[in-house]
Amino acid sequence: MDIVPASIHDLYLARGREAFSHVWTTPAFNLRALPFDCARAAFRSAHKVDAAAMIFELARVELGWTNQTLAEYAASILAAAIAEGYRGALFLQGDHFQISASLPLEQEKAAVENLIAEALAAGFYNIDVDTSTLVDLSKPMVMEQQTVNATLSAELAAHVRKLQPQGVTVSIGGEIGEVGGHVSTVEELRAYMSQFIERFASNQPGLSKVSIHTGTAHGGIPLPDGSMAKVNIDFDTLKNLGQIARDEYGMGGAVQHGASTLPPEHFNQFVTHGAIEVHLATAFMSTFYKNIPVEMKNEMFAWLDEHLAAERKPDMTNEQFHHNTQMHALAPFKESAWNLPTDVKDQLSAAWEAQFDMLFERLGCAGTRQIVEQVIHPVKIQPKLEDYLNHQQSSMQVAGLAG
Known part of the structure; x- marks a missing residue:
């Protein structure tokens, strides 16, 4: 192609x-x-x-x-x-x-x-x-x-x-x-x-x-x-x-x-x-986050509140905390995001x-x-199947790295 x-x-x-x-x-x-x-x-x-x-x-x-x-x-x-x-x-x-x-x-x-x-x-x-x-x-x-x-x-x-x-x-x-x-x-x-x-x-x-x-x-x-x-x-x-x-x-x-x-x-x-x-x-x-259903966003933010509580500084507002940690909720809600209704995805794609x-x-x-x-x-370059089978993801647990 x-x-x-x-x-x-x-x-x-x-x-x-x-x-x-x-x-x-x-x-x-x-x-x-x-x-x-x-x-x-x-x-x-x-x-x-x-x-x-x-x-x-x-x-x-x-x-x-x-x-x-x-x-x-x-x-x-x-x-x-x-x-x-x-x-x-x-x-x-x-x-x-x-x-x-x-x-x-x-x-x-x-x-x-x-x-x-x-x-x-x-x-x-x-x-x-x-x-x-x-x-x-x-x-x-x-x-x-x-x-x-x-x-x-x-x-x-x-x-x-x-x-x-x-x-x-x-x-x-x-x-x-x-x-x-x-x-x-x-x-x-x-x-x-x-x-x-x-x-x-x-x-x-x-x-x-x-x-x-x-x-x-x-x-x-x-x-x-x-x-x-x-x-x-x-x-x-x-x-x-x-x-x-x-x-x-x-x-x-x-x-x-x-x-x-x-x-x-x-x-x-x-x-x-x-x-x-x-x-x-x-x-x-x-x-x-702005375009997904509010119920799903609230569920993701509640997950952050529970699992990332150690990241919250005493003077942080909810808005600051959720902005700074929102990337961490993507993995646990990956399937939910994939299964969003078509009309929601269409709105998101347009944005x-x-x-x-x-x-x-x-x-x-x-x-x-x-x-x-x-x-x-x-x-x-012709991909080799063994490359995908042999390589294990080497970097899931990292500390202090940039994104």
Whole structure:
């Protein structure tokens, strides 16, 4: 059917060389709830404006939150593409393949290596290696702060290159600072990249992008009434570090995380400031909660009240608590969500489609199909049944990881 899992690597490097007059920011969608239905809405929206520069991703921690394997998520997205008549390269991404700083390092490294193998078998040819949890700000020198991060990043990137299918150059992303921490600096980027290049020591392609922190937080910051706090994004940092990533290291640019709860007017700024990619998750999940029957939502929130009580801080309102923990109710109510009545799903899908319409328009994605087809020539990799039978999900129990 010519729906082919592909790597976005060559497109990003071409963007870094300014090979196109068209400028856009690629949206990366984390679809936690009803990914089949949500992806269908995305493909319908993309068809309206002839967009193809888009990524469907899932983070390591989200596998447990949503009770999905990577193979299941890939099946949901591919099935949605079939249902909506989408054709061409399809970009599946492992987001935040992250090392937990609270668990033994070798154990965590092995878990992420296993997850990389699992992802590649399922057609995820875009992988974000995230060892930014190991940045040590207690060290006096920035170079020392980034050493463990760069070293582990290089080792995991080499693991990706070792396992990637013949003919595929997986797009690999690195990360220099945890989302929610301090705003990233030029010195940190250069310290990370210089050590990454030294330790990667390979004649194979390195990173296609690098994630930085610009002042956002995953999931946003809920106020007592449930509305979201205004976030001051350092767009100048996004622009400057992205330019250095392109000019000095041949990458596509810098990646923005934690953006889905921002006001719509912010999204044009990602394009004008040169963001190569923006990650979007929470807003789609919030739309799910807003459109399901109130009885089901109350049941899910009651489950959170009972099972996540330890997460509630004394000064939290119900709105803040439920916003911060709502991802944990998706797995236990996965079957209930799947079995929602058709009219409810139709309403939900329409709301999601409106979100995708806004994002594709404001991120400049209209008309990107022609560019993608010009640059990306995906290799058709025949899946192996044994890959799906032999791999066990390696990352359901994680602590302190980003989504």
